[in-house]
Amino acid sequence: MTNTHYTKVLKQIRHKPAKYEKYLKYNVPRKRKFGRSVHKCRRCGQTSAFIGRYGLNFCRQCFREIAPKIGFKKYS
Ligand SMILES: [Zn+2]
Structure with a gap:
């Protein structure tokens, strides 16, 4: 959907x-107070695979795309 x-x-x-x-x-x-639709990716609006940790508020797909730009490094 x-x-x-x-x-x-x-x-x-x-x-x-x-x-x-x-x-x-x-x-x-x-307006929702709780539930899935409260957590939306601030880049694309998607509700699934949401990363709210460290105040990121991105879905995992957007995080993958912009992680190097906002200073995340991939070790290993
Ligand atoms: Zn997104």
């Missing part, structure tokens, strides 16, 4: 005011 932000749809329906209002009223997701 892909993870898209709900505001992406607003761009498509902004010229239809009635639909726009209806979407904002009924389709905005609830």
Whole structure:
């Protein structure tokens, strides 16, 4: 399942005011206090394979890509 932000749809329906209002009223997701969707990768928004340790807040795929840039070294 892909993870898209709900505001992406607003761009498509902004010229239809009635639909726009209806979407904002009924389709905005609830604010979560706990559960998987609380932890999202700050780079891509993915919820699985989340690394929150050391305040990273990346998914493992993004961490792999940017680890050398933010100063992680691979030993061995
Ligand atoms: Zn990510």
